[in-house]
Amino acid sequence: MSTEVAISLTVNGERISRRVEARRHLIDFLRLDLGLMGSRVGCEHGVCGACTVRVNGLIVRGCLILAASLDGDSVETIEGVSDTGEIRDLQDAFVARNACQCGYCTPGMLLTAAELLRDVAHTGTTPTRAAIREHLSGNYCRCTGYHAIVDAVEAVGKARMSGSEGGKP
Amino acid sequence: MSLVIDPRSVDRPNSYIGRSLPRPNARKLVEGRGQYVDDLVVPRMLHVAFVRSPHAHAQIGRIDASAALGLPGVLRVFTGQDLAAHCDPWVAVLAHLKGMKSAPQLPLPLTTATWAGEAVAAVVADSRAVAEDAAAKVSISWQVLPPVTDMETALDKPTPVIHPELGDNLVFERVNESGNVAEAFKTAHKVVEATFHSGRHTGVTLEPRSILAEFNKGDDTLNIHHATQAPHMMQEVLAKHLRLPLSAVRVICRDIGGSYGIKVHVYPDEVAVAVIAKIMGRPVKFVADRLESFGSDIHARDHRIKGRMAIDAQGRITAFDIDDLTGIGPYSVYPRTSAVEGNQVVNLVGGPYDFPNYRAKTTVVLQNKVPTCQYRAVGHPIATAVTEGLVDLGAEALGMDPVAFRLKNLMQDDTYPRTSPAGMRFEGLSHVKSLGLLVDMMDYRGLRAQQQLLRAEGVHRGIGFASFIELTNPSPFMYGIGGARISAQDGCTVRIDPDGSVVAATGVTEQGQGTEAIIRQIVAEAVGVPIDVVRVITGDTLTTPYGGGTWACRGAGIGGEAALQAGIATKQAALNVAGAMLQAAPDALDLVLGNIVDKATGAVRMPLAELGRIVYFRGDTLPPDLPRELMQTRHFITKQFPFAFTNGVQASHLEVNVDTGLVTLLKHWCVEDCGRIINPLLVDEQVRGGVVQGIGGALFEHCTYSPEGQLTVGSMVDYLVPMAAEMPDIEVGHVETPTKESLLGAKGAGEAGTAGAPAAIMNAINDALRPHGAKVFAQPFTPERILAAIGRVPKR
Numbered sequence: 001m002s003t004e005v006a007i008s009l010t011v012n013g014e015r016i017s018r019r020v021e022a023r024r025h026l027i028d029f030l031r032l033d034l035g036l037m038g039s040r041v042g043c044e045h046g047v048c049g050a051c052t053v054r055v056n057g058l059i060v061r062g063c064l065i066l067a068a069s070l071d072g073d074s075v076e077t078i079e080g081v082s083d084t085g086e087i088r089d090l091q092d093a094f095v096a097r098n099a100c101q102c103g104y105c106t107p108g109m110l111l112t113a114a115e116l117l118r119d120v121a122h123t124g125t126t127p128t129r130a131a132i133r134e135h136l137s138g139n140y141c142r143c144t145g146y147h148a149i150v151d152a153v154e155a156v157g158k159a160r161m162s163g164s165e166g167g168k169p
Numbered sequence: 170m171s172l173v174i175d176p177r178s179v180d181r182p183n184s185y186i187g188r189s190l191p192r193p194n195a196r197k198l199v200e201g202r203g204q205y206v207d208d209l210v211v212p213r214m215l216h217v218a219f220v221r222s223p224h225a226h227a228q229i230g231r232i233d234a235s236a237a238l239g240l241p242g243v244l245r246v247f248t249g250q251d252l253a254a255h256c257d258p259w260v261a262v263l264a265h266l267k268g269m270k271s272a273p274q275l276p277l278p279l280t281t282a283t284w285a286g287e288a289v290a291a292v293v294a295d296s297r298a299v300a301e302d303a304a305a306k307v308s309i310s311w312q313v314l315p316p317v318t319d320m321e322t323a324l325d326k327p328t329p330v331i332h333p334e335l336g337d338n339l340v341f342e343r344v345n346e347s348g349n350v351a352e353a354f355k356t357a358h359k360v361v362e363a364t365f366h367s368g369r370h371t372g373v374t375l376e377p378r379s380i381l382a383e384f385n386k387g388d389d390t391l392n393i394h395h396a397t398q399a400p401h402m403m404q405e406v407l408a409k410h411l412r413l414p415l416s417a418v419r420v421i422c423r424d425i426g427g428s429y430g431i432k433v434h435v436y437p438d439e440v441a442v443a444v445i446a447k448i449m450g451r452p453v454k455f456v457a458d459r460l461e462s463f464g465s466d467i468h469a470r471d472h473r474i475k476g477r478m479a480i481d482a483q484g485r486i487t488a489f490d491i492d493d494l495t496g497i498g499p500y501s502v503y504p505r506t507s508a509v510e511g512n513q514v515v516n517l518v519g520g521p522y523d524f525p526n527y528r529a530k531t532t533v534v535l536q537n538k539v540p541t542c543q544y545r546a547v548g549h550p551i552a553t554a555v556t557e558g559l560v561d562l563g564a565e566a567l568g569m570d571p572v573a574f575r576l577k578n579l580m581q582d583d584t585y586p587r588t589s590p591a592g593m594r595f596e597g598l599s600h601v602k603s604l605g606l607l608v609d610m611m612d613y614r615g616l617r618a619q620q621q622l623l624r625a626e627g628v629h630r631g632i633g634f635a636s637f638i639e640l641t642n643p644s645p646f647m648y649g650i651g652g653a654r655i656s657a658q659d660g661c662t663v664r665i666d667p668d669g670s671v672v673a674a675t676g677v678t679e680q681g682q683g684t685e686a687i688i689r690q691i692v693a694e695a696v697g698v699p700i701d702v703v704r705v706i707t708g709d710t711l712t713t714p715y716g717g718g719t720w721a722c723r724g725a726g727i728g729g730e731a732a733l734q735a736g737i738a739t740k741q742a743a744l745n746v747a748g749a750m751l752q753a754a755p756d757a758l759d760l761v762l763g764n765i766v767d768k769a770t771g772a773v774r775m776p777l778a779e780l781g782r783i784v785y786f787r788g789d790t791l792p793p794d795l796p797r798e799l800m801q802t803r804h805f806i807t808k809q810f811p812f813a814f815t816n817g818v819q820a821s822h823l824e825v826n827v828d829t830g831l832v833t834l835l836k837h838w839c840v841e842d843c844g845r846i847i848n849p850l851l852v853d854e855q856v857r858g859g860v861v862q863g864i865g866g867a868l869f870e871h872c873t874y875s876p877e878g879q880l881t882v883g884s885m886v887d888y889l890v891p892m893a894a895e896m897p898d899i900e901v902g903h904v905e906t907p908t909k910e911s912l913l914g915a916k917g918a919g920e921a922g923t924a925g926a927p928a929a930i931m932n933a934i935n936d937a938l939r940p941h942g943a944k945v946f947a948q949p950f951t952p953e954r955i956l957a958a959i960g961r962v963p964k965r
């Protein structure tokens with residue numbers, strides 16, 4: 001019933017070659033084939049955002065992308081950006097502000113927030129609370145009510161803008 | 170006890186109780202290194218996919234699994250009959266809910282499916298994908314039966330009886346009455362009334378229900394990795410119904426992706442997984458997908474309430490009269506039962522107010538819909554919406570400001586302890602002080618002035634209030650007296666290790682609230698060590714003291730007190746050893762930040778690590794009779810009050826677009842009094858998260874059904890959960906009235922936000938619509954309902 005496809009890609013900087021079922025989505029590939037459990041399955045309808053990962057530098061819904069389509073591409077997950085320290089300031093802010101409760105949405109939320117703040121250090125402008133809320137609205141959090149998340153992202157944006165601490169490397 | 174920590178004194182050494190500190194388990198979560206059930210992979214693990222009923226009510230005919238079994242990777246297909254031989258049925262009733270009845274339930278039904286989404290067969294395969302492929306190939310010949318979908322007619326003669334052996338569709342009925350309600354209404358100066366609806370909604374934990382069951386045939390032990398709030402309760406249930414001794418069942422909870430009450434119930438499909446693991450002797454995993462979550466996670470709050478309130482000529486409330494009807498699906502849910510929500514409604518209506526006459530009736534009926542049960546703030550949002558809706562109508566009828574009317578009728582802060590007309594006992598509440606603080610925080614006068622100005626410009630802004638009470642720290646009066654084996658007591662074991670590290674194992678559990686954080690703060694302070702050396706263990710029936718888990722806001726108040734007492738006892742044990750080592754009276758010593766010090770001078774005498782070295786490795790140097798018990802366990806249960814009630818008040822400021830019916834939330838405020846606050850940072854976020862769940866039910870969330878009993882929401886596209894952009898900033902304030910039942914003085918805080926938010930939103934919308942003379946009382950307050958109320962679209 002299933003067809004296997006050979007793919008070679010980069011995941012968190014490591015070269016990976018695998019044969020995958022054609023129907024296997026990226027999150028199942030990361031979790032079941034590579035053991036990278038940090039990306040969560042929340043709805044598999046592309047709505048909740050818990051499975052947000054980066055493909056070629058842009059955030060995507062991992063549950064809406066087939067692994068077989070990623071030959072030659074580059075994937076980054078929460079484990080990867082944690083190891084490189086790229087979003088350390090955001091992670092510190094989430095911890096300090098209690099912007100994560102059960103933690104299930106958090107990896108996706110962080111990657112989405114990181115995209116919003118990517119250019120703050122270069123442009124010298126940081127998004128407003130309303131813009132932060134708008135940008136994060138593809139990522140559902142059922143625990144926090146969002147206020148603390150917005151606070152944390154806002155604080156990191158301001159810090160990066162002023163370059164006072166933990167600016168983008 | 171010579172050692173007493175007084176959390177009321179601010180300037181105390183080694184103080185962690187009361188401080189905003191980050192959670193010790195947050196770092197791994199932000200790095201994606203938490204471990205949820207679905208992350209666990211064990212050798213020879215199998216996966217289950219369920220065949221679920223496509224019909225709301227149907228007889229299960231022949232089940233043909235031959236095509237499914239033909240797929241490579243499929244091992245077994247189990248029917249209800251197959252599992253029934255290995256599992257005893259349960260009936261979800263509580264003895265103290267007099268007259269309550271429900272039908273026996275098994276992991277999979279034998280003859281009849283009673284809701285669309287009920288699991289009727291289980292396919293076991295070597296991957297979830299293959300199990301799903303196979304489930305689609307299981308063919309069942311159904312004989313469709315007429316469904317019961319409208320709770321209003323569930324008890325009518327022509328309506329089919331869902332379980333014929335019960336005689337009718339009535340589960341439970343209760344009238345809670347005191348005073349003379351008839352007389353109060355006869356002599357009332359004003360009577361206000363309305364019919365309220367609370368929309369059936371559900372929890373939508375982002376991590377779906379998850380279970381991994383392992384049965385070792387070598388020693389007949391069952392290991393369950395479970396996303397549950399109550400591991401000891403699940404251990405009891407699985408042991409009892411799978412006919413195993415309690416000691417053979419271990420329930421382990423690692424990280425849990427949200428619970429909100431959804432994960433405190435016994436789900437038949439999860440029991441099926443445990444039974445299958447026992448039969449097959451292999452690890453079996455089940456993780457619900459989102460569609461089956463909507464169709465099988467408990468729903469809640471499907472209520473219609475007719476309410477009226479009497480007011481005398483002095484503007485004082487004299488009576489509430491409530492008629493509540495709720496549909497709970499085809500079974501009461503085990504073991505907490507589905508009658509508790511209605512029972513809470515008749516206990517909680519009118520809760521904040523001082524009035525003499527009360528009558529509240531609840532009628533709990535069966536339907537062919539997803540079973541309902543306890544979801545965050547159980548019954549409170551319903552009772553609060555009814556109460557506060559009537560209170561606002563009362564203020565309007567008298568031409569009074571809603572704040573002034575509340576201040577006139579709230580229980581005064583110096584009148585406790587007291588018992589409400591509904592029979593609830595209050596130890597100490599702060600309604601008046603809380604409302605005063607709220608009005609200051611929000612600049613109420615300023616908002617009213619702005620509202621008037623904007624009305625002239627055709628902008629419809631509204632301000633809504635909701636005072637509320639919240640039941641926390643439940644005693645055995647909640648479940649135990651009804652026969653449910655659910656612990657109201659909780660325990661904590663605190664141990665000092667050789668290097669001065671401290672381990673605390675507690676029966677309360679963590680699903681993101683910050684349980685481990687507060688236990689760590691309490692234990693660090695109680696023992697007298699730096700917080701970094703304390704590690705907390707939760708969620709393992711084999712290694713933690715027996716306890717209830719985390720629900721009904723009991724973690725801080727009950728688990729916290731047990732931790733405090735265990736910590737104090739451990740410190741005392743250490744000081745007894747230190748006294749012998751230092752030739753000093755133990756009372757003259759103290760343990761501060763990991764050092765034994767002179768109590769009087771604070772001078773360091775010895776590091777705790779040195780004491781640990783001597784006790785564990787050179788015990789020969791201590792006096793032979795000296796106890797050296799550096800591990801102490803204490804349990805705590807509330808005894809004086811059945812529940813520790815908390816209180817609070819919320820306000821919503823919002824704008825209604827009368828052309829589109831859309832509501833824009835501008836700001837939300839909550840002042841709550843949960844007694845002693847252990848960590849303000851965590852309490853504030855519990856309140857905010859709770860408020861937003863309350864707002865979800867008020868504005869968006871609705872499990873809608875077709876007349877045939879088909880659930881018409883199946884994804885997060887059509888079941889709307891609040892998103893960041895549409896939620897307001899939420900300001901939180903506190904009043905602290907500690908309970909005197911414990912040294913810690915903590916009550917619960919996790920449900921306050923959800924309890925009050927819908928009422929505040931409703932009152933704010935109706936305040937905004939006042940120029941139109943329109944009102945809405947049916948949640949969710951959708952654009953369509955708002956436009957219908959003001960006559961822009963026809964009523965449906």
